[in-house]
Amino acid sequence: MEEQALSILRDHGLSVTTVRKGILDVFLKTGQALSHSDLEGQASGQLDRVTVYRTLQAFVGKGIIHVIPTSDNSLRYALCRDACVDGHHHDRHVHFICHHCGKATCINQLDVPSVRLPRGYRMQEVSMVVHGVCPNCD
Ligand SMILES: [Zn+2]
Ligand SMILES: [Zn+2]
Ligand SMILES: [Zn+2]
Structure with a gap:
């Protein structure tokens, strides 16, 4: 587990700091999508809002989450499973958000359906969020 966090940081060109490793460990341990407040509560040590925010921004920028x-408006973050790189994500899967528990999940096996845009429009990114009831709450 520890090693995994270190190699992810190195593979994405980020130097290893206690905070980065700590936050990444939480993602690896829970295997879930997490919000800012989840991370402030779970990562060891006193993490203030700004530190968590900056670290998450760096991870998103580098293609880690x-x-x-x-x-x-409460953003959730999830680990990238596809080969995302610096400044370029390939997370084309559907996301699911449960009404009851509020949990967000990556549905990795389900790709966002392709859409055909009218002439003159150029797609850069597409995302799909499905709202409903998850298996735990059903
Ligand atoms: Zn990604
Ligand atoms: Zn649920
Ligand atoms: Zn996802």
């Missing part, structure tokens, strides 16, 4: 858009 991706953002799951939610309707309530």
Whole structure:
């Protein structure tokens, strides 16, 4: 587990710091999408809001985690499983958000359906969030 965090940071060209490693460890341990407040609560040591924010921004920028858009403005982040690189994500999967527990999940086996844009529009990114009830709450 420890080694995994270190190699992820190195592979993505980030120097290893206690905070980065700590936050990455939380993602690896839980295997879930996490919000800012989840991380402030779980990562060891006193992590202030700004530090968590900056670290997450760096991870997103380097292709380590991706953002799951939610309707309530509380962003969730999840580890990238595809080969995302610096400044370029390939997370084309569907995201699911449960009404009951509020948990966001990456549905990695389900790709976002392709859309055909009218002439003149050029797609850069597409995302899909499905809202409903997860298996735990059903
Ligand atoms: Zn990604
Ligand atoms: Zn649920
Ligand atoms: Zn995802």
